[in-house]
Amino acid sequence: MYLIEAIVDMFRPKKYPSRLYDPLNAPEEEVDECTEHIFMPVDSTGETLACLNCGLVVDKDETN
Numbered sequence: 001m002y003l004i005e006a007i008v009d010m011f012r013p014k015k016y017p018s019r020l021y022d023p024l025n026a027p028e029e030e031v032d033e034c035t036e037h038i039f040m041p042v043d044s045t046g047e048t049l050a051c052l053n054c055g056l057v058v059d060k061d062e063t064n
Contacts, residue, residue: 039063 037056039049050057 036053037051038053039051039058042048042050042057047060048057049060049063
């Protein structure tokens, strides 16, 4: 039975063409610039902060 299904599938047109994602030929997406940094602590010490909007990581001393 499987052999018959395999032969029929070879001749039946495919409903959906196979689309392979190629990251090297992917169009570049526009990067939204972070207009306002909102920093939250990354760890329990609070020495390292990360922006909620863009993910920018800075030390606590650099934000003041």
